[in-house]
Amino acid sequence: MKEGPDIAQIGALIGDPARANMLAALTGGRALTATELAAAGGITLQTASTHLSKLETGGLLTQRKQGRHRYFTLADEAVARLIESMMGFAASRGHLRHQPGPKDPALRKARICYDHLAGDFGVRMLDSLVASGSIDAIGDGLAVTAKGESDLQCIGIDVGSLKSSRRPLCRSCLDWSERRAHLAGSLGKALLSNFMEKGWARRMPESRSVVFSPEGERQFLKLFPLEN
Amino acid sequence: MKEGPDIAQIGALIGDPARANMLAALTGGRALTATELAAAGGITLQTASTHLSKLETGGLLTQRKQGRHRYFTLADEAVARLIESMMGFAASRGHLRHQPGPKDPALRKARICYDHLAGDFGVRMLDSLVASGSIDAIGDGLAVTAKGESDLQCIGIDVGSLKSSRRPLCRSCLDWSERRAHLAGSLGKALLSNFMEKGWARRMPESRSVVFSPEGERQFLKLFPLEN
DNA sequence: AGAATGCTTCGGTTACGATCGAAGTATGAA
DNA sequence: TTCATACTTCGATCGTAACCGAAGCATTCT
Numbered sequence: 342m343k344e345g346p347d348i349a350q351i352g353a354l355i356g357d358p359a360r361a362n363m364l365a366a367l368t369g370g371r372a373l374t375a376t377e378l379a380a381a382g383g384i385t386l387q388t389a390s391t392h393l394s395k396l397e398t399g400g401l402l403t404q405r406k407q408g409r410h411r412y413f414t415l416a417d418e419a420v421a422r423l424i425e426s427m428m429g430f431a432a433s434r435g436h437l438r439h440q441p442g443p444k445d446p447a448l449r450k451a452r453i454c455y456d457h458l459a460g461d462f463g464v465r466m467l468d469s470l471v472a473s474g475s476i477d478a479i480g481d482g483l484a485v486t487a488k489g490e491s492d493l494q495c496i497g498i499d500v501g502s503l504k505s506s507r508r509p510l511c512r513s514c515l516d517w518s519e520r521r522a523h524l525a526g527s528l529g530k531a532l533l534s535n536f537m538e539k540g541w542a543r544r545m546p547e548s549r550s551v552v553f554s555p556e557g558e559r560q561f562l563k564l565f566p567l568e569n
Numbered sequence: 570m571k572e573g574p575d576i577a578q579i580g581a582l583i584g585d586p587a588r589a590n591m592l593a594a595l596t597g598g599r600a601l602t603a604t605e606l607a608a609a610g611g612i613t614l615q616t617a618s619t620h621l622s623k624l625e626t627g628g629l630l631t632q633r634k635q636g637r638h639r640y641f642t643l644a645d646e647a648v649a650r651l652i653e654s655m656m657g658f659a660a661s662r663g664h665l666r667h668q669p670g671p672k673d674p675a676l677r678k679a680r681i682c683y684d685h686l687a688g689d690f691g692v693r694m695l696d697s698l699v700a701s702g703s704i705d706a707i708g709d710g711l712a713v714t715a716k717g718e719s720d721l722q723c724i725g726i727d728v729g730s731l732k733s734s735r736r737p738l739c740r741s742c743l744d745w746s747e748r749r750a751h752l753a754g755s756l757g758k759a760l761l762s763n764f765m766e767k768g769w770a771r772r773m774p775e776s777r778s779v780v781f782s783p784e785g786e787r788q789f790l791k792l793f794p795l796e797n
Numbered sequence: 798a799g800a801a802t803g804c805t806t807c808g809g810t811t812a813c814g815a816t817c818g819a820a821g822t823a824t825g826a827a
Numbered sequence: 828t829t830c831a832t833a834c835t836t837c838g839a840t841c842g843t844a845a846c847c848g849a850a851g852c853a854t855t856c857t
Contacts, residue, residue, distance in 0.1 A: 482710020
């Protein structure tokens with residue numbers, strides 16, 4: 342009858358539209374203030390405040406006060422994964438919010454998923470890394486090969502130092518737009534920051550989309566070719 | 570602002586305690602009638618009926634009428650994965666339902682997870698298969714080796730025929746009690762049914778727990794040893 | 798045929814929670 | 828100090844949905 346952990350609590354937590362919108366906004370990875378989240382949820386500040394405290398006591402959010410602002414973030418990567426997996430599920434059921442805004446194509450092309458690259462470009466990058474033998478893939482599992490380690494070193498990424506972190510190096514993440522895997526984990530994060538440092542890509546404010554400069558896109562496509 | 574798929578709908582669907590309990594009951598894998606589910610949810614039949622129709626239109630359940638009964642099942646494996654992953658998340662946050670009933674230890678030891686073996690025994694089985702070189706594991710990805718294929722043949726499982734199914738052969742599934750991976754996919758299912766055919770194990774009515782006979786447990790432990 | 802079982806639909810009650818206005822606290826700026 | 832911003836808490840309203848009793852179908856049993 343009543344077995345196991347209590348799903349209903351977190352379900353209800355995510356089940357409110359305003360809260361769901363706020364969580365989705367935070368999937369962008371950057372910390373947001375209460376007022377920004379209120380806007381994202383489409384509600385007043387007071388209401389947002391109560392929602393945020395609920396989400397925090399529910400363990401989904403952490404807050405960090407800085408000056409007179411209160412910055413909220415997803416509690417950890419597990420939360421981000423849960424939200425993203427629910428998005429994938431919702432998308433597969435056709436629970437889509439039809440709003441073919443101008444941002445939509447940009448989001449499908451390249452967007453941020455917590456701290457790594459998702460969308461068309463994210464999928465292409467992982468496919469290319471696997472095809473070139475830099476990453477071994479068995480099902481959902483990923484591992485960097487010796488070749489990959491040296492290739493990545495050339496781009497400017499030290500895999501060795503990433504390995505020492507407690508966080509898994511590679512992890513495949515299924516996103517809702519492509520429904521195919523892209524690269525998450527500390528390596529996924531490192532690659533994206535690498536692109537941004539080089540000026541190839543930058544994040545758009547108020548959105549999860551990532552735009553590449555013309556030159557950046559050229560370099561990216563050259564670096565991660567698709568054979569077929 | 571409003572990007573991507575609508576999480577809130579399925580969140581709300583799962584967010585109701587009665588519905589959550591019914592879904593959890595269905596994670597057991599067997600099809601249940603409306604009255605059984607009403608009992609599982611702790612509500613009357615009428616209320617259960619409306620809940621069930623909501624879950625069905627939401628795409629979480631499928632019903633199959635047979636005679637004067639209506640059997641409900643989780644719509645597909647993706648739903649089962651979602652529920653189980655939410656259970657894992659809830660457990661990690663301490664959202665546990667404290668009810669130290671007598672069944673609890675049995676559930677941790679061996680229970681069913683949709684259609685395969687989970688709990689202590691499920692984890693042990695996968696660990697042993699990996700250690701013996703029957704299964705290759707990279708991160709979350711699993712693949713049967715040639716050695717594994719012949720070993721499994723000896724037990725009475727034809728991997729070749731399983732491969733032809735559309736469903737993935739191996740998949741790792743993280744369960745809430747152990748927080749470690751166990752074997753899902755068509756192979757996971759085949760192994761469990763193999764044990765049950767041999768009389769090693771059987772399912773308890775009204776519960777997700779799987780109990781091994783003394784002899785069955787002896788055989789199981791011998792077949793899947795742990796070295797350390 | 799009639800009776801029993803399994804389930805759905807209808808109607809009305811009730812309770813909870815989402816919402817906002819208004820007032821209260823904390824931090825920073827003038 | 829005073830004023831402004833960022834946020835929380837209080838209080839009250841309101842809507843929705845969960846719930847059950849009762850009645851309505853459908854299927855099977857006798």
